[in-house]
Amino acid sequence: MSRYVAAIDQGTTSTRFVIFDADGQSVGMAQQEHEQVYPQPGWAEHRPQEIWARTEAVIADALATTGLTAADLVAIGVTNQRETTVVWDRFTGEPVGNAIVWQDTRTDQICRDLSADAGRDRFRASTGLPLATYFSGPKVVWILDNIPGARARAEAGELLFGTIDTWIIWNLTGGVDGGLHITDVTNASRTLLMDLATLDWAPDIVAALGIPASMLPEIRSSSEVYGEARLASVAGVPVAGDLGDQQAGLFGQSCFDAGDAKNTYGTGNFLLLNTGTEPVRSDHGLVTTVGYKLGDAPAVYALEGSIAIAGALVQWLRDNLRLIDSAAEVEELARSVDDNGGCYFVPAFSGLFAPYWRDDARGVIVGLTRFVEGGHIARATLEATAFQGREMVDAMEADSGVTLHELRVGGGMVKNELLMQFQADILGIPIIRPSLTETTAIGAAYAAGLAVGFWPSTEVLRAKWVEDKRWLPQMDEATRERELAQWKKAVTRTFDWVDAEPV
Numbered sequence: 001m002s003r004y005v006a007a008i009d010q011g012t013t014s015t016r017f018v019i020f021d022a023d024g025q026s027v028g029m030a031q032q033e034h035e036q037v038y039p040q041p042g043w044a045e046h047r048p049q050e051i052w053a054r055t056e057a058v059i060a061d062a063l064a065t066t067g068l069t070a071a072d073l074v075a076i077g078v079t080n081q082r083e084t085t086v087v088w089d090r091f092t093g094e095p096v097g098n099a100i101v102w103q104d105t106r107t108d109q110i111c112r113d114l115s116a117d118a119g120r121d122r123f124r125a126s127t128g129l130p131l132a133t134y135f136s137g138p139k140v141v142w143i144l145d146n147i148p149g150a151r152a153r154a155e156a157g158e159l160l161f162g163t164i165d166t167w168i169i170w171n172l173t174g175g176v177d178g179g180l181h182i183t184d185v186t187n188a189s190r191t192l193l194m195d196l197a198t199l200d201w202a203p204d205i206v207a208a209l210g211i212p213a214s215m216l217p218e219i220r221s222s223s224e225v226y227g228e229a230r231l232a233s234v235a236g237v238p239v240a241g242d243l244g245d246q247q248a249g250l251f252g253q254s255c256f257d258a259g260d261a262k263n264t265y266g267t268g269n270f271l272l273l274n275t276g277t278e279p280v281r282s283d284h285g286l287v288t289t290v291g292y293k294l295g296d297a298p299a300v301y302a303l304e305g306s307i308a309i310a311g312a313l314v315q316w317l318r319d320n321l322r323l324i325d326s327a328a329e330v331e332e333l334a335r336s337v338d339d340n341g342g343c344y345f346v347p348a349f350s351g352l353f354a355p356y357w358r359d360d361a362r363g364v365i366v367g368l369t370r371f372v373e374g375g376h377i378a379r380a381t382l383e384a385t386a387f388q389g390r391e392m393v394d395a396m397e398a399d400s401g402v403t404l405h406e407l408r409v410g411g412g413m414v415k416n417e418l419l420m421q422f423q424a425d426i427l428g429i430p431i432i433r434p435s436l437t438e439t440t441a442i443g444a445a446y447a448a449g450l451a452v453g454f455w456p457s458t459e460v461l462r463a464k465w466v467e468d469k470r471w472l473p474q475m476d477e478a479t480r481e482r483e484l485a486q487w488k489k490a491v492t493r494t495f496d497w498v499d500a501e502p503v
Contacts, residue, residue, distance in 0.1 A: 003074045005454055006062075006234075007444040008055060008172075010080045010164050011245065012101065012267040013315075015051060017058040018441040019066060019073075022454070024464040026438055028068070030061035037098060042105040042350060045098035048086045051164065052171050060233050070234045075225075075452045076172075077241030077444030079248035080164040082190045085139035087150065087215070088167070090160045093176045096147045099164070100139040103268070103308045103350040107138035108359045108498075114138070114208070120357070126195045126202050128279060128288025130357055133350075134306065136163055137192035141209050154212045161215040163187045165242050172239060174230040182226055183217045184242035185299055189290040194219065196279050196288060199299060221293040222247070223447040241447030243292060245440050246270040250302060251292050252443030253408045253434065254465040256458045261396070261404055264440065265413030268353075269310035269385055271392040272302045273400060284395035285355025294450060294458075303399055305354040305392030309347035309363075310385045311413050316349075317381055323374050331416050333378040341376035342367040344490035345384045352494065355395040361494040367486075382416065386423040387487040393427055406430045406470075410439035417471075425475035426483065435468040 004027065009016040016031040032054045037045040063069060083102035088095040100106070115122055115131045122131055129135055140161050144151040153159050162170065165187050170179035188194040188201075193209070193216070195202040201216055220226060225240045243251060246264060250272045253262040258276035263269065272291065279288045279301040291302035309316075314330050317323045324330055348361035365377070397403055406429055413419055414433050424431040436442060449455045475483075 003454070004068065004072055005075050005077070005445045005449040006073050007077045007079060007441040007448070008059070008168060009245070009441040009444065010051060010055065010078070010168060012081045015054040015058055016441065017062040018438060018445070019062055019068065020442060020445045024436065024442055024446070024461070026436070028062050028066035030058040030065060032058055044101035044104040046084065046101055048088065048095045048099050048167055051099070052168065055168055056231065056233070059231070063233060070237050073234060073237045074454050075238045075240040075448035076229060076234060077446075077448030078165050078168055078239070079243050079245050079440055079444035080168065080187070082163060082187055082244035082246065083134055083136045083139070084164050085136045085143070085161070086164065086167045087140065087143045087159055087161050089153070089158055091158065091176060093171070096143065096150050096159065100142065102134060104139070105133045105350050105359055107133045107142050110138045110141050111359070123192060123205050126197075126205065127192050128189070128196050128281070129192050130287070131192070132357055133359055134353060135190060135192040137205070137209050137211065140211050140215070144211070154215055157212070157214045159215055160217070161211070162217050163190070165244070166217045169226065169239060169242065172229050172231055173227050177230070180227050181217045182220050182242075184220055184222045185290045185293045186222055186244040186247040187242070188219045190244060196290070196301070199290070199293070221295050223292070223294045223451045225451055238448070238452055240451035241444050243444055243447055246272055246304065247290070247292055247302070248440045248443030248447070249410055250274065250443070251446055252439035252441070253410060254462045255408065256462060259402045262408045262410060262439070263389055265310055265385060265409060265411035265419070267310065267312045269307035269388055271305040271389060271396065273396050273402065275301050275303055275400060277301065280400055282395070282399045284398045285357060286392070286395050286399055287354065292447070294447070303396055305395060307388040307392070308350045308353050310388070311411070312349075313345070313347045313381050313384060317378065323378065330378050330381065331418050333375050334382055334418055337373070337375035337379055340380045340383055341372045342369065343372045343376045343380045344487055345377065345380040346490050346494050347384055348494040352491070354392055356491070358495060360496050360498040362497040364490065364493045366490045366493055382419045383422055385413065385419060386426050387484070389423055390426045390484060404429055406432055408432050408434065410434065410437055420471045421474070424471040424473045426480060428473050428477070428480060430473070431471040433468045433470070435466040
């Protein structure tokens with residue numbers, strides 16, 4: 001009988017359940033979107049119960065479509081939209097409110113208050129992270145301070161905190177009836193609460209933020225048997241892998257050696273570089289994070305550049321400006337013109353992440369003339385993603401001393417060949433797309449499969465990575481540098497838009 005490994009891939013806009021065979025090939029998948037809630041400018045929320053309901057549904061749908069049952073699965077891995085923060089009642093399972101999504105900026109004042117004396121890098125030595133709205137810890141503080149009764153309930157030991165992986169695993173393994181309250185080192189490293197050296201919660205930081213320690217999940221490795229699923233459709237299947245989505249992408253791209261790098265083009269844009277078993281501190285606006293940890297083996301660290309808006313910008317063209325009817329149409333519209341017409345689009349909708357970390361920034365379109373039309377804006381939209389990728393690579397090379405000679409890519413936007421070619425052009429190195437583009441889901445599946453012995457080693461996994469297509473740079477160096485200079489000038493126009501204090 002054939003056996004399979006499955007992955008719950010819970011992303012910013014949708015949830016998927018993907019089933020893989022021993023060759024790492026997808027044999028079935030189901031996907032459902034969930035609602036995006038925007039209560040105020042700069043705020044972004046999800047409904048945790050809706051996410052869990054979607055998770056239950058896609059598991060059932062994928063099994064029904066493939067004709068498989070729990071007995072056919074050897075393990076389940078989980079990957080998730082990392083910093084998105086849920087607080088819920090441990091006794092009832094009811095969230096105290098909506099989840100605060102990773103790109104939400106409502107904690108800007110909390111971050112400013114925490115950085116008032118020691119600066120934005122107050123906790124960077126321990127956590128590898130700057131004080132920024134991106135990370136989970138300040139989101140927990142906001143919930144405790146702004147949801148009526150939340151702090152008192154938390155201090156009484158009634159409330160639990162988790163990123164989405166924790167929420168899903170808790171429900172998957174029983175919820176109020178003995179559900180596991182855990183996370184892994186990769187997700188914990190995104191909270192601003194974990195010490196990179198100890199791989200445990202940093203008591204001084206937890207205390208400085210005023211978060212009751214009883215809320216925090218247990219930190220586990222990325223690949224081990226945590227327990228068994230108790231959801232009826234997959235009851236008894238070991239839950240054995242857990243990685244934040246970008247770390248799962250790194251793992252799924254077989255970036256197992258120091259110096260290996262991948263870029264994932266999804267709702268956001270995330271570049272990770274494997275730096276080996278020692279964390280590398282950034283002096284150029286990147287963050288230091290845990291790449292993965294396999295059981296009792298030493299943790300593998302990474303440098304990461306995070307861009308808030310990539311594919312989300314295409315969605316914005318579709319949903320807000322209505323320049324296109326579907327995301328796939330953006331490439332055709334962009335190809336209707338020869339270049340960007342002098343137009344540059346900096347999508348600082350939630351501020352600027354790496355390498356700038358400017359919460360005060362907001363999006364701009366610059367260089368507009370009567371010549372500019374929809375095709376130029378579409379091309380500028382795609383180019384914005386590539387320009388941001390170039391800035392992250394520059395920072396990464398400066399921090400690590402490693403010169404990238406190629407870049408592996410994954411995520412939904414890698415189907416856009418115009419974007420991939422421009423990325424190769426503006427970087428000046430080959431861009432390589434694997435045959436399996438489900439790199440995030442397969443990363444979680446790989447971690448789970450390793451934990452139960454379905455795959456014996458990472459070397460076996462490395463052999464499964466197969467190139468599909470590569471793009472070689474075609475732009476001359478003078479044009480490349482001119483375009484990059486124009487982009488950098490456009491970025492400066494986003495600064496200082498949001499006042500430091502309410503007016």
